């Protein structure tokens with residue numbers, strides 16, 4: 165394998181730097197040590213030579229001095245002939261000349277000059293005096309030994325003199341040499357310290373450079389790793405790798421090549437993802453409308469059926485077929501037909517909520533997969549129908565195609581499902597069958613596949629229609645159920661709504677109030693109830709028997725939450741002339757807790773006018789002391805479900821006792837509803853409940869019967 169240039173350089177550079185630095189430091193150290201060595205060894209050599217000359221001088225002069233003594237002694241004793249003496253003299257003259265040279269060279273030496281100039285001069289002077297005197301003494305010795313002795317005695321003085329000088333010089337020289345040695349050592353040490361500092365600085369420099377290079381390499385490697393992980397996990401076509409693009413532009417070596425390769429790889433990958441997306445689009449989406457096609461819908465259906473069975477909610481599959489589309493296609497051509505399909509799809513798309521799926525399943529056929537809120541099957545069916553009807557009404561409009569207007573309607577078949585018992589193919593087939601039923605039934609309508617759902621839906625639709633006209637047709641009635649105190653005296657009545665249906669007879673509120681609430685019909689119905697009840701109150705005021713009775717009217721949550729509720733009540737009171745302090749409004753917890761602040765405000769406004777409030781069905785909801793304390797209530801009504809079992813069920817008895825205690829604590833009157841037996845009444849009385857409503861006393865009755873009953877009391 166061939167090593168990359170940049171990487172190699174990056175790894176070699178630190179090594180090379182270390183090598184160069186070591187060589188430089190080595191050369192510098194060697195050079196400085198060598199020059200110091202040469203310098204000090206030259207000086208030392210010179211010093212040694214001076215010492216050597218000095219010792220030769222000492223030796224030669226001592227020996228010569230001895231010979232002079234011997235010659236002079238021999239001459240005095242006449243042991244030498246004249247010739248011998250002359251020879252000795254000549255020899256001594258020669259030797260003295262040699263020694264003089266030695267003295268001159270000593271005097272010329274640096275060491276001696278540095279040591280003590282005076283001593284050297286003294287040495288030269290006393291030696292030259294000595295030489296002169298010795299020559300004179302040996303010259304005259306043959307002729308006049310006594311004069312020779314005199315000269316010799318003077319020479320001896322000079323000898324002694326320069327002996328003193330040479331002694332001093334020897335000492336000085338030794339000291340000087342030792343000093344030089346010391347200096348040389350300290351210079352060596354200095355050089356070592358210098359070399360050490362240089363090496364340290366060099367090492368730090370190299371370390372910094374190595375660190376910088378390593379950092380650069382590691383940041384490149386990190387960028388590459390990041391890019392690789394992005395490439396492995398990202399599936400987006402917008403895959404930006406700015407660090408790698410920068411690396412490619414700034415690095416020419418291996419890193420540049422890696423960056424180029426990565427970018428190339430990225431581009432390939434993006435192309436592949438785009439191709440896959442395009443493939444996916446072709447396989448799962450409709451080319452004309454861009455909507456999911458039948459295949460994708462089938463997959464989603466399978467998934468939704470699984471999810472439905474897990475969380476037990478319903479899904480609805482709506483099959484939409486544009487009515488008489490074929491005619492438009494035939495008359496205006498396919499292109500116009502396509503245009504129409506696109507604007508049709510756009511219209512529906514806007515009607516769906518997030519999470520619902522619209523698909524094109526055929527030429528002019530679409531399907532919608534709806535996720536319905538958790539709840540009963542009937543509620544799910546209603547919601548699906550609501551959406552379908554909404555689509556029918558919104559889609560039914562004039563479409564402009566190529567300058568021509570076309571009125572379109574749609575027929576919708578619905579299949580409701582909540583588990584995986586049916587395959588996605590079966591679900592689609594059944595929705596389609598339902599669509600045919602809608603077509604057969606006359607187009608522009610909605611049909612469920614399941615006939616029982618359809619029956620139920622039809623029944624509700626019928627009921628809703630009938631309920632709508634019930635007010636106009638004066639089919640609503642009010643019944644009155646009297647309320648009693650502990651002495652069985654009537655203290656008031658509750659107005660209860662009935663529907664006098666032409667075919668079905670008297671319909672219970674339990675059967676139509678929920679539908680009235682759902683459809684909003686409860687608002688006009690409630691208004692009618694209030695007007696009727698207040699008219700009765702106004703009549704009661706004229707009669708001695710009924711003047712003190714209070715009339716309770718039920719108010720539904722939706723009605724109470726109307727912003728104009730307070731105004732409406734006050735207006736009715738005003739119109740009918742009923743006394744506000746005889747009117748009691750029965751609210752449920754759901755009406756109050758939706759927006760407790762608002763409820764308190766409304767209740768206070770009406771209470772200021774004398775209207776009183778009762779909390780209906782108490783004990784079935786939150787029944788918290790916390791909110792009860794804040795509400796301006798006059799009465800709480802123990803729900804009949806507790807009263808029913810009060811004798812048998814100790815738990816219910818305890819609940820009732822608690823409610824009564826709560827009422828007493830808050831100074832709120834407590835009334836029990838659904839009292840059917842004397843036993844129940846007695847127990848309630850023993851717990852402290854002093855007001856009752858129930859079959860034991862009176863059933864809900866039409867006004868004439870109610871009045872008749874009152875008269876018998």
Ligand code: C2E
Nearest residue numbers: 660661672673674693718719720838839840857858859864
């Ligand atoms: P609610 O307000 O709790 O009315 C009491 C219900 O208990 C009435 O049923 C009444 O006939 C029934 N009842 C009274 N005494 C006894 C008894 O001793 N035994 C048994 N088993 N039942 C007894 P009803 O008239 O069918 O009304 C049912 C519900 O419909 C009412 O419950 C109330 O929530 C609602 N409702 C009735 N009229 C109206 C109205 O005008 N407006 C509104 N918003 N709701 C109404």
Ligand code: MG
Nearest residue numbers: 658718750780
């Ligand atoms: Mg009530």
Ligand code: MG
Nearest residue numbers: 780781803837
């Ligand atoms: Mg009740």
